[in-house]
Amino acid sequence: MMKRLVLAASAALIFAAGGPGTGPAGAAWxxxxxxxxxxxxxxxxxxxxxxxxxxxxxxxxxxxxxxxxxxxxxxxxxxxxxxxxxxxxxxxxxxxxxxxxxxxxxxxxxxxxxxxxxxxxxxxxxPFTLAARADAPYDDLEELAAYGQDNDLRLAHWGLGAVPTLIAMKAAEVGGFAWKETAYSELNPLLVVQGDADVITFSTPGLADYVESGQMKLLAAMLPERVPAYPEVPTVAEQGFGEAYxxxxxxxxxxxxxxxxxxxxxxxxxxxxxxxxxxxxxxxxxxxxxxxxxxxxxxxxxxxxxxxxxxxxxxxxxx
Incomplete structure (x- = not known):
């Protein structure tokens, strides 16, 4: 009898404390x-x-x-x-x-x-993308890599630890060239439009106006799938320049x-x-x-x- 009373008391204390997903005194979360x-x-x-x-x-x-x-x-x-x-x-x-x-x-x-x-x-x-000025002599990552092997390519980015930058750095490694890179605390597509950089890593919605006005073009999507707004732009992985991050x-x-x-x-x-x-x-x-x-x-x-x-x-x- 004493053992049953102790077990009952213990069960009551556990119930009062609340089980998983409950608050104090058994209150539901x-x-x-x-x-x-x-x-x-x-x-x-x-x-x-x-x-x-x-x-x-x-x-x-x-x-x-x-x-x-x-x-x-x-x-x-x-x-x-x-x-x-x-x-x-x-x-x-x-x-x-x-x-x-x-x-x-x-x-x-x-x-x-x-x-x-x-x-x-x-x-x-x-939906980040790698983008360039519309008149750049490359339209995809293969052409970009070929150009970069004989010419300087200036990359504007958020910072070396940023994921879009890492994807771009891996693409350069695969393509056999090296960026002349600069990190900007205030990254802006105008850096490319005005000629201060050749390529930029940037969120696609922020590039839309420049693309639609014919000032910039998209080279690669930094997604496992293509960006819905630009289904004609292949991903980095599709082009063979890195993983599908x-x-x-x-x-x-x-x-x-x-x-x-x-x-x-x-x-x-x-x-x-x-x-x-x-x-x-x-x-x-x-x-x-x-x-x-x-x-x-x-x-x-x-x-x-x-x-x-x-x-x-x-x-x-x-x-």
Whole structure:
């Protein structure tokens, strides 16, 4: 009898403490507002625009307010570090890109490690392309490489640790030439139009006006698939100049978050992304949907940590 009483008391304490996916005293999660953290400035930021469309759909699904908060700084590292340190209770998630999750970590520029954050999944990619002036004597990467073997080619980019730059550097290695590269804190297609650079790595929506006006042309898409707006432009991988990487964005929570909460958040997030009104916003801002669940996202990150680690070592960016 005494043993049964002890077991019953223990079961009552466990129930009072709450099981997976519950709050204090067994309260169901969620029971307070959820915050989506964006590590970039709000102005014209695609992630912010899409997140603002997602938030009300998630709120209706989960039954609590969902708000978007921008916390820019440090190339997205500051907000990512804050997310990694936050309570693993499912009330804070972040939309983080490949840079602060992979390449910045590899360069030792972060106070956190990749495994400090758990993915809800990857959500979309920024459609970066390699572009040149319209009158450049090359139309694709093969012609670019042939030109670069006998002539200087000036590359304008965000920085050596940026994924678009790494893709461009790998393309040069495959093509047997070397860039004369310059990093710009304020990268702008006018650098190419005005003749300060020959080639630029840039998000395709930001190049559209220059392409349509006949001032610039696209040489290669930096995605696994072609950019929907420019289906005639082959990818870097299609042209045989590197792997099919992309500048992806994913949703993350602190690693210790309860798996049931991760599943609930992930389900609500992807249901919101599939909403027709959210799909319209995604199409308007120009990002490319690339949705994968938590497990597939983790597998991809592990693979890219290894791949980019090798590439950055080859390029002398890390030891």
């Amino acid at each position: 969620p029971e307070k507002p959820i915050q989506i953290m964006i590590p970039w400035p709000a102005t014209n930021d695609p992630s912010t625009l899409v997140a603002n469309a997602i938030a009300p759909v998630m709120a209706e699904d989960l039954g609590v307010p969902v708000k978007v908060v921008n916390k820019p700084g440090g190339g997205a590292v500051l907000a990512t570090a804050e997310l990694a340190r936050s309570r693993p209770d499912g009330y804070t998630l972040g939309l983080i890109s490949i840079g602060p999750m992979i390449t910045q970590v590899l360069r030792g520029k972060t106070p956190y490690q990749n495994r400090d954050l758990a993915p809800l999944g990857l959500v979309w990619a920024s 992309s500048i992806w964005f994913g949703a993350f929570v602190p690693q210790a978050t309860d798996p049931e909460i991760v599943e609930k958040l992930s389900t609500a997030l992807f249901a919101a992304i599939a909403d027709p009104e959210v799909q319209k916003v995604i199409a308007n801002v120009g990002v490319v949907p690339q949705t994968t669940g938590p497990e597939a996202a983790r597998q991809r990150m592990d693979r890219e940590l290894e791949d980019f680690g090798k590439l950055m070592t080859e390029l002398g960016l890390i030891e």
